[in-house]
Amino acid sequence: MSTFGATAGGGVERQAGSEADHATRAWFKGWLTERGFTVREDAIGNIFGLYELVPGAPYVLMGSHLDSQPLAGRFDGAYGVLAAAHAAHTVVRASAEGRVTPTLNVAVVDWFNEEGSRFAPSMMGSSVATGKLALAEALAVTDTAGITVAEALGERPEPVPGLEVASYAEIHIEQGRLLEEAQTTIGLVHATWAASKYRISVNGAQAHTGATVMEDRRDALYGASLLVVAVRELTELLPEGALHSSVSEMEVLPNSPVTLARQVNMNLDLRSASEEVLARANELLAEKFEEIEAKAKVSIERRLTHAWGLVDYPSGGVELARESAAALGLSHTPIMTVAGHDSTNMKDVVPTVMLFVPSIQGVSHNEAEDTRDADAVDGVAMLSDVAARLVSGELHEGDSYRLA
Amino acid sequence: MSTFGATAGGGVERQAGSEADHATRAWFKGWLTERGFTVREDAIGNIFGLYELVPGAPYVLMGSHLDSQPLAGRFDGAYGVLAAAHAAHTVVRASAEGRVTPTLNVAVVDWFNEEGSRFAPSMMGSSVATGKLALAEALAVTDTAGITVAEALGERPEPVPGLEVASYAEIHIEQGRLLEEAQTTIGLVHATWAASKYRISVNGAQAHTGATVMEDRRDALYGASLLVVAVRELTELLPEGALHSSVSEMEVLPNSPVTLARQVNMNLDLRSASEEVLARANELLAEKFEEIEAKAKVSIERRLTHAWGLVDYPSGGVELARESAAALGLSHTPIMTVAGHDSTNMKDVVPTVMLFVPSIQGVSHNEAEDTRDADAVDGVAMLSDVAARLVSGELHEGDSYRLA
Structure with missing residues (x-):
């Protein structure tokens, strides 16, 4: 076979x-x-x-x-x-x-x-x-x-x-x-396991990768990357092994070597054997969304596409x-x-x-x-x-x- | 027109x-x-x-x-x-x-x-x-x-x-x-401005996004995201406005909602009006590559594709x-x-x-x-x-x- x-x-x-x-x-x-x-x-x-x-x-x-x-x-x-x-x-x-x-x-x-x-x-x-x-x-x-x-x-x-x-x-x-x-x-x-699955859009603004001064940038790929890192680090804020988290799919627009991304679309997956851990992870994630929006000057749309308990x-x-x-x-x-x-x-x-x-x-x-x-x-x-x-x-x- | x-x-x-x-x-x-x-x-x-x-x-x-x-x-x-x-x-x-x-x-x-x-x-x-x-x-x-x-x-x-x-x-x-x-x-x-442009491949291993325990993961997208964040933060380690840095293009493989990325290919762009600042940025970047390889359990191939001074x-x-x-x-x-x-x-x-x-x-x-x-x-x-x-x-x- x-x-x-x-x-x-x-x-x-x-x-x-x-x-x-x-x-x-x-x-x-x-x-x-x-x-x-x-x-x-x-x-x-x-x-x-x-x-x-x-x-x-x-x-x-x-x-x-x-x-x-x-x-x-x-x-x-x-x-x-x-x-x-x-x-x-x-x-x-x-x-x-x-x-x-x-x-x-x-x-x-x-x-x-x-x-x-x-x-x-x-x-x-x-x-x-x-x-x-x-x-x-x-x-x-x-x-x-x-x-x-x-x-x-x-x-x-x-x-x-x-x-x-x-x-x-x-x-x-x-x-x-x-x-x-x-x-x-x-x-x-x-x-x-209980799970929460999101569809995420990080929205920024296209700009020249070279000429645009750093403080003017609203780089969607920077915002998306901060989010991928935050999603991984959620697992370190919770008991060892209690949370599995990932982002594995990403679409970068316009995906050009000299234009900062205006939008990044991606998945986001949280899973736990404990409904309490999953609820806490979702709370922590919500805080991260706000921090990242401020830090990268982007807006993050999130849609919970699948959610189930144990x-x-x-x-x-x-x-x-x-x-x-x-x-x-x-x-x-x-x-x-x-x-x-x-x-x-x-x-x-x-x-x-x-x-x-x-x-x-x-x-x-x-x-x-x-x-x-x-x-x-x-x-x-x-x-x-x-x-x-x-x-x-x-x-x-x-x-x-x-x-x- | x-x-x-x-x-x-x-x-x-x-x-x-x-x-x-x-x-x-x-x-x-x-x-x-x-x-x-x-x-x-x-x-x-x-x-x-x-x-x-x-x-x-x-x-x-x-x-x-x-x-x-x-x-x-x-x-x-x-x-x-x-x-x-x-x-x-x-x-x-x-x-x-x-x-x-x-x-x-x-x-x-x-x-x-x-x-x-x-x-x-x-x-x-x-x-x-x-x-x-x-x-x-x-x-x-x-x-x-x-x-x-x-x-x-x-x-x-x-x-x-x-x-x-x-x-x-x-x-x-x-x-x-x-x-x-x-x-x-x-x-x-x-x-x-002086510039250094790289082509980057972050290599990890495919794995199930849910079932794979966190410590076994060699997630190329996590490694790539750490790198995007590090590239941005380089600008904060140098005099204000002295360095422009970006990643704007990314290919995620296999880009599936339930499989961790085995490879992420991307560009990386550093520019400065000062050759000294650019040299220092490249040194700091080399240190970051090593830190990220260890932290995300990935290997990073980098190829300097374009480099010019002032x-x-x-x-x-x-x-x-x-x-x-x-x-x-x-x-x-x-x-x-x-x-x-x-x-x-x-x-x-x-x-x-x-x-x-x-x-x-x-x-x-x-x-x-x-x-x-x-x-x-x-x-x-x-x-x-x-x-x-x-x-x-x-x-x-x-x-x-x-x-x-």
């Missing part, structure tokens, strides 16, 4: 809707079809592989995403899709051989555009499927070259009714180094996963996720299990991202056992959810 | 080789042809308007540039070309009427791509014409869309022998506020201009230029006069850039008088220079 969009540095580059993403998706559909799964695509490009074990019953859905960041690793998302496919196939065979007694059907999913690097927002496919984002709005999003999501997806098949889902499971690399340091194989994800995963799923890990003799620990995942959307509509395997040195969104083979294989065994339990009806109390 | 590439904010946008630049150039060629000038273009797109007064004699050349920065003002460069055209036309009529006795011919020039915002380096046309930049190298430069200078110029006329030039004169807006504050009409440019304009040209201003009763003062101009190249090959008129509040590279009508008109009178003196043979001691 990692030959699609392979990079010289040993990683992959498969941004959503790119040629490499489409190639991986085509390969994935072939894999499913060869093993007797029925392939369906919805209007936002999510690919489903369905296997009916109990005619007419709702589905246990498992999956993650095949798209990647630019110059990314081979595991982020792709591991979860491949693990889900193998787990589903294992359950299908176990059912045929009478080792599992299914009460539900099983399906695998590649959620379109989880990464959001080419088309914002991230988790686009699962957001549309769970009714959190309107289809038309998502299809109209453009990349920096002006290409829409609809264009990047290309010809769409006729829409079919959304899948009826009873429960969801996802496995992902940790993207941190807690599991590796604890020498633990399986992370049982029980909550998501969000729990349903405890039933965590408990099921704990039992499964114990039964398989795999070391395990409760863990929080800092990053968002498609399961963040799915957990709001159906019982959900979210699992982690270790990342070597916590490296992620980098070509050097890696996971030990033994951990990757243990993760598949773990997800297969969870799948067998879910297909047997565990966590299912009769409710189901029809995806958009 | 300012209707070409006019912007909603009252300025112009005519980057080199753009449709608006070509439209202005076509208009300018028409203006020259209507008044009996012979139009020639050289291989790098410099446009010359020639008027022969003394068959076979070398030329007094006057001009500036018609291209602009993005969202720029109406005066920067364009005023100098229009003033030169009017001054040349005035000299032609004065010769015909016997009020001037020419010993040299007169020509006007629009130097291609003085601004360098779309195609680096700046002063491209005059650099090629004076042999400082190879034609082939200049033609192969690309903009961010991959378009070459050769493509942006379009079909080129057959090359003709370069113009034989005896002397050069240019008038420009000050782009500072010294003249306005001194209530003086004409600046007699006698020297250029450069005098030939004293003969300054003295001629002083006599001319005195004769016309225009207030005048010696002044240095912080910005580069095409005359910076021309002064190295022929006797040169460089003049400034006031900029309102020193605003430049901004749509609000302006000059009072009375000052603009006085500048044309001044340049016309300088032109008459030059065409009469002042400053010309027999040497001339053939442009490439």
